[in-house]
Amino acid sequence: SYSHPQHDQTLFEERYLRYISPLGKGNFGSVELCRYDPLGDNTGELVAVKKLQSNKQSNLEDFQKEVNTLHVLHCDYIVKYKGVCYSMGRLSMSLVMEYLPYGSLIGYLEKNKQNINTRRMLLFASQICKGMEYLQSLRYVHRDLAARNILVASETLVKIADFGLTKVIPHNKDYYRVTQPGESPIFWYAPESITESRFSQKSDVWSFGVVLHEIFSYCDIRFNPKRLYMQEIGHNVLGTSISVHLANLLKGNWRLPSPSNCPPKVYLLMKQCWAHDFDERPYFSNLGNQIETMIQDERE
Numbered sequence: 001s002y003s004h005p006q007h008d009q010t011l012f013e014e015r016y017l018r019y020i021s022p023l024g025k026g027n028f029g030s031v032e033l034c035r036y037d038p039l040g041d042n043t044g045e046l047v048a049v050k051k052l053q054s055n056k057q058s059n060l061e062d063f064q065k066e067v068n069t070l071h072v073l074h075c076d077y078i079v080k081y082k083g084v085c086y087s088m089g090r091l092s093m094s095l096v097m098e099y100l101p102y103g104s105l106i107g108y109l110e111k112n113k114q115n116i117n118t119r120r121m122l123l124f125a126s127q128i129c130k131g132m133e134y135l136q137s138l139r140y141v142h143r144d145l146a147a148r149n150i151l152v153a154s155e156t157l158v159k160i161a162d163f164g165l166t167k168v169i170p171h172n173k174d175y176y177r178v179t180q181p182g183e184s185p186i187f188w189y190a191p192e193s194i195t196e197s198r199f200s201q202k203s204d205v206w207s208f209g210v211v212l213h214e215i216f217s218y219c220d221i222r223f224n225p226k227r228l229y230m231q232e233i234g235h236n237v238l239g240t241s242i243s244v245h246l247a248n249l250l251k252g253n254w255r256l257p258s259p260s261n262c263p264p265k266v267y268l269l270m271k272q273c274w275a276h277d278f279d280e281r282p283y284f285s286n287l288g289n290q291i292e293t294m295i296q297d298e299r300e
């Protein structure tokens, strides 16, 4: 059954949505840069439009849920939802969001690593913490927190994007169990998510630790989490699935190594997020405070 349509949904008319260029491919869809230009004089605003890839019913319902999720989120550290555009002909819909000019954190850190100091990396980390704290206050679990899903709005502001896998935790539980794990980003997953498909605020904290590792590795492809884990697991693993090897590696307390030049106190923060027992992992509020303190201490 369809989730109820949002009554105050902002409607963008397809005929005024001018395609400019592709921005990337996310979960279930592609994102394009468009100008919404009703006056037809190029004075309209630039927007990021996420088009639903296939019109498969299941994807349409997941997409509608993503729209409903983003619609209720109002936070400086979460990409702003603007509205939807229905293409009547194809009975499909697109999600219209604010356009963030600097793109994803991955491209930004790689390109600007020369002039990004520890202080700015900690600032980005604290903003992601605040966005996650807000998300958790509404009982949402993101489930796909990764540098690829963090967008750069300005040189001093990042926002969390891509709520394709986000779930709401039921009120009588403190975790969400996924039935059909699709294309899973297992190298960002907590052990309990890998072995039991169990997702909670504490599994998002684990993923945040991996995002910290990505940030302090300047998202250098040579040190990306998947590559580091696969080096440790060994590329020629046959038979048993990668996730079994990964779960055993984590059970045996192997963790991603400290990025080079990463301040020891930041690596300690990552290790806190990677406590095997999810009850021992800090909350985003606690992480945010620790990071704020580090920012104060940064003399740079």
Ligand SMILES: COc1ccc(-c2cccc3nc(Nc4ccc(N5CCN(C)CC5)cc4)nn23)cc1
Residues within 6 Å of the ligand: 022, 023, 024, 025, 026, 027, 031, 048, 079, 097, 098, 099, 100, 101, 102, 103, 104, 107, 151, 161, 162
């Ligand atoms: C996974 O792919 C995406 C792509 C775009 C988005 C998205 C959603 C909501 C808002 C939003 N603003 C931007 N901006 C943006 C700007 C530049 C680029 N790149 C410029 C350089 N190119 C080589 C790569 C794309 C990508 C995204 N992207 N974006 C989310 C996931």
